[in-house]
């Protein structure tokens with residue numbers, strides 16, 4: 001009786017346990033001629049202790065066989081060089097499993113959580129597999145798939161963590177015959193190990209532990225693109241397969257609220273604005289602004305050669321030149337013949353020497369005092385001076401403004417002095433309200449010459465390109481069917497093929513074919529948006545939604561229609 005009760009309790013305990021977190025096997029390399037594993041603490045290889053182990057494949061010849069050996073009889077062995085010049089030679093087919101000692105195992109500059117498994121493959125090269133718990137793997141994936149420095153919004157990173165977890169759950173065993181689950185490159189999802197981990201990305205993994213996106217109870221194919229350019233595309237238009245949850249959606253979230261700015265000062269001409277901010281009215285001021293010795297002013301009635309000598313000696317003291325005037329002509333500072341107003345000359349000196357130290361960034365927020373900008377992918381905060389000079393750039397014009405609005409996503413050229421901005425020039429982002437407007441890479445332009453077009457389309461064998469015709473566009477405006485017309489025929493290509501042939505970031509573009517007077521193609525310009533295939537989650541859009549207050553579940557359900565989140569363990 002008592003015995004039975006214990007058995008029943010035991011069974012209940014096993015059945016009531018949630019499934020355990022799986023271990024995953026990640027193929028780090030599939031084709032290495034040699035690989036060295038090292039660690040700061042000792043580890044063991046086939047019961048021998050070492051701190052380094054260099055694996056190679058060697059040909060083992062049986063000398064007794066004499067001169068002639070059948071190719072099929074050649075024997076390849078795994079050789080491992082350990083500390084102290086010891087070499088282990090192992091039978092073919094040996095899998096060497098290495099558990100870490102007290103510190104992680106390393107290969108080249110990378111370190112890995114978990115164990116490594118090294119074995120020879122059918123290509124007579126080495127395969128290295130990293131085996132570790134799934135959640136530890138994700139810590140080395142999420143920061144490499146969505147940069148937490150540039151796009152450090154926790155809810156966006158949580159959405160990325162769920163997408164990455166869903167991907168690996170769905171693809172467990174994908175490369176089973178190669179001895180691992182998935183690869184570590186962007187052909188699967190990018191995994192670069194321990195040293196690329198980031199605290200906020202790790203937090204995002206921990207906060208969503210075990211959660212995957214499912215449709216009909218199964219993990220979805222969680223595709224994503226860097227930026228969608230305003231609207232995502234139906235899967236069937238890119239991958240020729242209808243997927244109920246991968247359907248086109250607008251990347252807009254909350255319509256952006258225009259944020260007002262005002263400034264107390266305005267200088268109509270922006271070049272005069274530069275001189276005002278630099279406090280430059282004389283040559284002596286300009287020299288001081290550039291940290292050069294003050295050599296006073298040129299003689300009032302200086303002839304062009306004398307003025308050139310003064311300018312060259314003051315502002316380019318280290319330059320050796322036979323003719324100061326032609327040197328300054330080449331620099332675009334003094335005109336060839338004729339003269340220049342002093343202010344224009346001072347502006348050119350500051351501008352050509354890069355002395356104003358313009359920086360460029362994308363506006364991510366503005367609270368009336370503080371501007372946040374992404375500068376080279378790094379978030380930076382600045383104070384806008386109350387009397388800052390603000391200009392809106394339209395083509396080559398710079399329009400002075402004392403008030404206006406920003407919505408975020410504007411491209412801003414600015415000068416900063418100890419964290420304060422005294423002058424900025426912004427470009428409106430075509431009033432683009434999409435949540436992915438914060439990526440300056442989302443808008444692009446590519447020019448191809450006729451020769452480049454011919455080379456790009458050579459695999460199609462249509463001869464010299466005479467026309468490009470987009471036959472069909474998807475709901476996001478992506479070119480899903482394009483006809484390439486040439487001197488020897490015509491071919492229709494699908495979106496991904498076109499993107500590969502032309503090496504474009506995306507297939508969301510308008511274009512102009514340029515022709516000479518006789519109608520021959522001179523080249524083509526593609527004006528595009530988006531980066532990626534455009535299907536599924538928009539990563540910068542996820543960041544933009546998070547910035548506007550969305551949670552990760554809302555983000556995932558926007559880009560993957562009709563999904564449910566399910567906790568796997």
Ligand SMILES: [Zn+2]
Pocket residue numbers: 227228229230231251434435436538539540541
């Ligand atoms: Zn988007």
